[in-house]
Amino acid sequence: MFYQHDKETYDEAEIEPQVDQLWVAVTGRTIQQAFGVPLLPGFVSYHDGRASTEKEIAGFAEASFNITEQLKVTGGVRASKAEFNFSEFSEGPFGVGGNLLPVTSAGSSVDHPLTPKANISYTTDTGLYYATAAKGYRIGGANAVLPNICAAQLASLGVSGTAPPYSSDSVWSYEVGAKQRFAENRAELQASAFKIDWQGIQGVIPLNTCALSYTGNFGKATSRGFDLQGQFRLTQDFTLEGSMSYTDAHYTETVSVPNSTTQLLAKSGDPLLNTPKWQGHAGAQYNWMMFGSYDAYARADFKYIGGVKRTYSSGVNGFIGLIRDGSSYTNTSMRAGVRKDGIDVSVFIDNLTNDETPVFSTVNNNGGFAATAPAIRNLSQKPRTGGMTVTYHY
Numbered sequence: 001m002f003y004q005h006d007k008e009t010y011d012e013a014e015i016e017p018q019v020d021q022l023w024v025a026v027t028g029r030t031i032q033q034a035f036g037v038p039l040l041p042g043f044v045s046y047h048d049g050r051a052s053t054e055k056e057i058a059g060f061a062e063a064s065f066n067i068t069e070q071l072k073v074t075g076g077v078r079a080s081k082a083e084f085n086f087s088e089f090s091e092g093p094f095g096v097g098g099n100l101l102p103v104t105s106a107g108s109s110v111d112h113p114l115t116p117k118a119n120i121s122y123t124t125d126t127g128l129y130y131a132t133a134a135k136g137y138r139i140g141g142a143n144a145v146l147p148n149i150c151a152a153q154l155a156s157l158g159v160s161g162t163a164p165p166y167s168s169d170s171v172w173s174y175e176v177g178a179k180q181r182f183a184e185n186r187a188e189l190q191a192s193a194f195k196i197d198w199q200g201i202q203g204v205i206p207l208n209t210c211a212l213s214y215t216g217n218f219g220k221a222t223s224r225g226f227d228l229q230g231q232f233r234l235t236q237d238f239t240l241e242g243s244m245s246y247t248d249a250h251y252t253e254t255v256s257v258p259n260s261t262t263q264l265l266a267k268s269g270d271p272l273l274n275t276p277k278w279q280g281h282a283g284a285q286y287n288w289m290m291f292g293s294y295d296a297y298a299r300a301d302f303k304y305i306g307g308v309k310r311t312y313s314s315g316v317n318g319f320i321g322l323i324r325d326g327s328s329y330t331n332t333s334m335r336a337g338v339r340k341d342g343i344d345v346s347v348f349i350d351n352l353t354n355d356e357t358p359v360f361s362t363v364n365n366n367g368g369f370a371a372t373a374p375a376i377r378n379l380s381q382k383p384r385t386g387g388m389t390v391t392y393h394y
Helices: 019-027 031-035 148-156
Strands: 002-015 044-066 071-091 103-111 114-123 127-138 169-182 187-199 202-207 212-217 220-233 238-251 264-266 278-290 294-305 329-340 343-350 361-364 376-379 385-392
Touching: 019 031, 148 202, 202 264
Parallel strands: none
Antiparallel strands: 002 044, 044 071, 071 103, 071 114, 114 127, 127 169, 169 187, 187 220, 202 212, 220 238, 238 278, 278 294, 294 329, 329 343, 343 385, 361 376
């Protein structure tokens, strides 16, 4: 049995003592002239408060049966009741509604998800082979109250007033795999292939004109791929390891904005955002004894992350061509150190090749208020960095 009762409160106040001067300098109007309401006391331009409660009670049962000493089947099911409710308000120039009054919102949902799973496995003296099918579930939730400056784009997306709560989504996942040891247990290989079907996706719906977003349910997607991992101990002291994975994750349904035949929320065939197709890692470590009693080691690692898509494609809400393509990147690191009596002293170099490709995050900071050109901000990985680490284990 499982029981959960979570309460969360949230309170945010944007304090901007010079915002009036900024707006006069950029637009020629004060905040009150631009938005119809003055700043709140204390130079607060936006105040938002939210309270939410999530409750869940569930029961889970699982049974396993050994058909033979090596062949085993397992089945399980989880039944639950999940409840969610919230209330929220916002006020201030950036938090009022079209009537220039504070915005309030409330909502609730109740779900009764049933999530089964099944597994079959076969073991040998040197390995394991398995197949699994399972259903997953994620409870819905509430969106933050959006200010009046987002109202026009919300209306274009078929949303009147505040963004509504979003519903639960679910996945069915299927996986087959194997783990096998070779060469008198000096080598180990793991391999798996998977397929995931995702329905009622909880996805981000960007509001580019006000630089905000909300969560909604739209579309279906599938993800399929494989991964390989291996480790080989060449000698007692020298080990090589590596891994690679491939993931093809894309929408399988085109979803139009309500009452629109030209504007889309999702397009069939588009990749899921920020999901690289290829990833890989290679590493090597050598251990030896130093001065008879110190355990010394040296290690090198190489990592590759493939390119991603950061916004939806042309014709889909949220498309920004300037930041859509995220490039691949690499990271090479080295570390060497000694251990004795629980003390580990090591020196390291991260990002040895100083790859500064801006891949971690690319954001369009154009809020749409008065900017005349996109304000693109690139966040790269940390440049080449060296240092020393000292740890003590007790």
